[in-house]
Amino acid sequence: MNVPPRLLMGPGPITVDPRVLQAMSNQLVGQFDPWMTDAMTEVMGLYRQVFKTANEQTFLVDGTSRAGIEAALVSLLEPGDRVLVPVFGRFGHLLVEIAQRCGAQVHTIEVPWGEVFTPEAIADAVAAVEPRLVAVVQGDTSTTMCQPLEEVGAIARAHGALVYCDATASLGGNPFETDAWGIDVVTAGLQKCLGGPSGSAPITLGPAAVEVVEARKHVEAGLRPIPGEADGDTDSGTVIASNYLDLAQIIDYWGPRRLNHHTEATSMLYAARECARLLVEEGIDQAVARHRRHGEAMLAGVRGLGLEVFGDVAHKMSNVVAVHIPEAVNGDRVRAGLLDDFGIEIGTSFGPLHGKVWRIGTMGYNARTDAVLTTLAALEQVLRAEGAEVTAGGGVGAAKEVYAS
Amino acid sequence: MNVPPRLLMGPGPITVDPRVLQAMSNQLVGQFDPWMTDAMTEVMGLYRQVFKTANEQTFLVDGTSRAGIEAALVSLLEPGDRVLVPVFGRFGHLLVEIAQRCGAQVHTIEVPWGEVFTPEAIADAVAAVEPRLVAVVQGDTSTTMCQPLEEVGAIARAHGALVYCDATASLGGNPFETDAWGIDVVTAGLQKCLGGPSGSAPITLGPAAVEVVEARKHVEAGLRPIPGEADGDTDSGTVIASNYLDLAQIIDYWGPRRLNHHTEATSMLYAARECARLLVEEGIDQAVARHRRHGEAMLAGVRGLGLEVFGDVAHKMSNVVAVHIPEAVNGDRVRAGLLDDFGIEIGTSFGPLHGKVWRIGTMGYNARTDAVLTTLAALEQVLRAEGAEVTAGGGVGAAKEVYAS
Numbered sequence: 138m139n140v141p142p143r144l145l146m147g148p149g150p151i152t153v154d155p156r157v158l159q160a161m162s163n164q165l166v167g168q169f170d171p172w173m174t175d176a177m178t179e180v181m182g183l184y185r186q187v188f189k190t191a192n193e194q195t196f197l198v199d200g201t202s203r204a205g206i207e208a209a210l211v212s213l214l215e216p217g218d219r220v221l222v223p224v225f226g227r228f229g230h231l232l233v234e235i236a237q238r239c240g241a242q243v244h245t246i247e248v249p250w251g252e253v254f255t256p257e258a259i260a261d262a263v264a265a266v267e268p269r270l271v272a273v274v275q276g277d278t279s280t281t282m283c284q285p286l287e288e289v290g291a292i293a294r295a296h297g298a299l300v301y302c303d304a305t306a307s308l309g310g311n312p313f314e315t316d317a318w319g320i321d322v323v324t325a326g327l328q329k330c331l332g333g334p335s336g337s338a339p340i341t342l343g344p345a346a347v348e349v350v351e352a353r354k355h356v357e358a359g360l361r362p363i364p365g366e367a368d369g370d371t372d373s374g375t376v377i378a379s380n381y382l383d384l385a386q387i388i389d390y391w392g393p394r395r396l397n398h399h400t401e402a403t404s405m406l407y408a409a410r411e412c413a414r415l416l417v418e419e420g421i422d423q424a425v426a427r428h429r430r431h432g433e434a435m436l437a438g439v440r441g442l443g444l445e446v447f448g449d450v451a452h453k454m455s456n457v458v459a460v461h462i463p464e465a466v467n468g469d470r471v472r473a474g475l476l477d478d479f480g481i482e483i484g485t486s487f488g489p490l491h492g493k494v495w496r497i498g499t500m501g502y503n504a505r506t507d508a509v510l511t512t513l514a515a516l517e518q519v520l521r522a523e524g525a526e527v528t529a530g531g532g533v534g535a536a537k538e539v540y541a542s
Numbered sequence: 543m544n545v546p547p548r549l550l551m552g553p554g555p556i557t558v559d560p561r562v563l564q565a566m567s568n569q570l571v572g573q574f575d576p577w578m579t580d581a582m583t584e585v586m587g588l589y590r591q592v593f594k595t596a597n598e599q600t601f602l603v604d605g606t607s608r609a610g611i612e613a614a615l616v617s618l619l620e621p622g623d624r625v626l627v628p629v630f631g632r633f634g635h636l637l638v639e640i641a642q643r644c645g646a647q648v649h650t651i652e653v654p655w656g657e658v659f660t661p662e663a664i665a666d667a668v669a670a671v672e673p674r675l676v677a678v679v680q681g682d683t684s685t686t687m688c689q690p691l692e693e694v695g696a697i698a699r700a701h702g703a704l705v706y707c708d709a710t711a712s713l714g715g716n717p718f719e720t721d722a723w724g725i726d727v728v729t730a731g732l733q734k735c736l737g738g739p740s741g742s743a744p745i746t747l748g749p750a751a752v753e754v755v756e757a758r759k760h761v762e763a764g765l766r767p768i769p770g771e772a773d774g775d776t777d778s779g780t781v782i783a784s785n786y787l788d789l790a791q792i793i794d795y796w797g798p799r800r801l802n803h804h805t806e807a808t809s810m811l812y813a814a815r816e817c818a819r820l821l822v823e824e825g826i827d828q829a830v831a832r833h834r835r836h837g838e839a840m841l842a843g844v845r846g847l848g849l850e851v852f853g854d855v856a857h858k859m860s861n862v863v864a865v866h867i868p869e870a871v872n873g874d875r876v877r878a879g880l881l882d883d884f885g886i887e888i889g890t891s892f893g894p895l896h897g898k899v900w901r902i903g904t905m906g907y908n909a910r911t912d913a914v915l916t917t918l919a920a921l922e923q924v925l926r927a928e929g930a931e932v933t934a935g936g937g938v939g940a941a942k943e944v945y946a947s
Binding site for chain 1 (some may be wrong): 568829
């Protein structure tokens with residue numbers, strides 16, 4: 138394989154920490170090898186620290202972050218359940234779509250892309266809808282907005298609702314407090330601030346959510362002593378519509394019962410373990426501070442180049458910034474110039490923002506000074522070559538001022 | 543990480559080919575980098591060779607082999623559809639369970655574990671049930687049986703049914719002819735005869751299956767120019783119950799439209815690519831012959847030790863053998879002795895065979911002479927130490943006779 142060298146400064150996936158690649162290059166052990174089950178237990182403990190939770194049920198779903206989202210929603214929601222989704226970007230729409238496919242009755246509130254909700258707006262909607270579940274994204278990379286969630290747990294609990302949060306793009310780079318904020322279920326992915334590759338979805342479930350899920354547990358027919366016939370297992374409640382993403386079964390696989398489900402994706406588990414280990418070693422709060430620092434440098438840098446930032450900057454995620462593509466240039470040509478001449482990738486966006494903004498990330502392994510300065514230096518060159526007016530040295534200079542402060 | 547060295551001689555996952563681990567250690571490129579999209583296209587071509595098909599729609603599902611199974615069934619089946627599942631082991635029961643969760647009307651025929659179906663039995667059931675889909679496992683590792691499938695395509699087509707086959711445990715190690723046998727959809731995994739880790743599910747769909755799937759395509763709301771509102775896309779048919787495993791959306795992601803869906807698990811794609819590349823380099827038929835040779839050696843070897851083989855040996859998969867655990871010994875202690883003293887893993891089984899047989903694999907990277915002989919030598923020592931009557935040198939000797947022939 139001859140993979141071209143890239144500096145991935147888009148909204149993710151980003152360049153993987155080389156230590157994670159090293160971890161993935163380890164040989165396999167068997168699925169129920171004591172070393173493997175110990176490693177699974179260790180992963181549960183590491184992700185409790187990452188999610189800032191005491192939740193026993195903290196493990197990995199074997200798929201990309203989207204698999205984690207669907208596992209949460211399909212296991213929590215029964216057909217007809219009312220769900221409230223505050224939508225502020227593409228990934229809010231994804232929650233709506235997945236919840237609808239679960240047969241839920243989905244209610245939404247929306248703000249224009251580039252804004253977030255006030256706690257009052259969410260509280261009003263919860264009171265009006267009386268949902269069983271509030272499903273909300275923390276950081277929606279499509280708009281770069283970071284929804285404040287400190288109060289959402291209390292708001293939901295006051296109305297008997299659970300809260301699910303998709304923290305894929307934000308976890309590890311922005312403050313997140315599963316227990317302190319009262320969030321019942323959180324899912325993530327490795328390919329953003331955790332510095333790993335896509336393909337494993339860490340998840341945590343609090344006791345109330347576990348109760349909902351376990352009440353729907355059905356043991357796989359082929360695992361029973363007499364296949365297809367009932368045994369000691371309860372097997373009550375509405376069957377979860379997915380087998381692969383059935384959290385009740387996955388809990389039995391990760392738990393002391395070790396009941397066979399899928400064959401754990403061991404190499405991805407090695408990756409997920411190393412991502413969490415590095416984050417815990419650095420300190421979660423320190424990692425969040427690092428993302429804030431490099432995010433501020435990139436923000437100052439793009440402004441220093443004369444670019445205009447998209448959206449409500451006060452509520453921007455620390456790990457990604459969206460900038461308006463200047464009228465004078467062709468956005469795709471600039472991205473191609475960065476990639477072809479400098480090996481640097483930045484992103485475009487989706488839906489209403491497609492072709493209108495670039496998204497530049499500073500996350501995971503690439504929340505680093507050299508990555509930020511190199512990107513700004515290259516962007517200046519490409520913008521100039523494409524005919525945009527740019528302040529010479531303005532990007533790197535402004536970022537360096539942030540670093541010096 | 544300090545992973546213990548293991549020789550994985552169970553029913554899978556097995557020891558990964560070191561070249562696959564090397565491929566996985568490559569750094570990422572961006573999701574829509576021209577190098578990445580070229581690599582995806584290359585993977586499609588490689589798996590066409592592995593599946594022996596001309597099917598355009600041949601790609602990867604991002605999850606374990608079970609994710610591939612569910613993607614096939616949830617995308618093909620609508621609630622109320624009649625499905626016929628010939629069940630001859632645990633993984634037949636899994637097809638039943640997943641199809642039921644899709645809301646299908648599932649009909650089964652069964653043979654005792656250790657047997658397979660005659661084509662006539664399948665033909666009679668298809669005629670009686672008139673299903674929309676016949677869903678069948680090729681190699682069910684729970685029993686080690688390999689279901690003959692040469693005629694199933696013609697049988698189904700005569701009744702207007704499609705055929706789905708789960709070839710996870712058999713592909714690459716037993717003959718499989720997607721097009722020649724008229725199988726509409728096939729899924730697999732890397733962790734058996736393909737010599738890779740679990741976590742990526744190759745899939746191929748023929749034109750008739752693609753038609754069914756595409757008739758249910760709905761573009762994700764957040765990707766539309768005006769989110770949530772219809773645009774040029776057809777968006778007709780019954781919505782597929784899963785978003786993550788929606789093959790219509792995944793086809794649009796792998797195809798020329800490159801419409802964003804999940805974030806491809808790039809490291810697993812590197813692994814899947816290398817698995818297929820190695821297999822194509824060796825030659826699919828040569829790989830099948832290699833599995834047959836080492837499978838025969840292991841079969842002769844366990845018999846040479848005095849062990850009794852489970853099931854209909856004439857229909858055994860080439861890559862795994864099940865042996866009755868002798869009365870005199872404790873099966874779990876033997877497995878623990880092999881693991882602790884020799885670093886060798888063999889498996890037990892599920893359901894009615896749990897604790898009654900061991901399963902010994904010879905597949906992928908471990909379909910090798912040294913792996914077979916080492917396992918037989920160690921098994922002899924452990925059996926003797928546990929009080930079983932074994933023929934001294936009988937296992938290795940019988941295997942060597944096979945190799946010499």
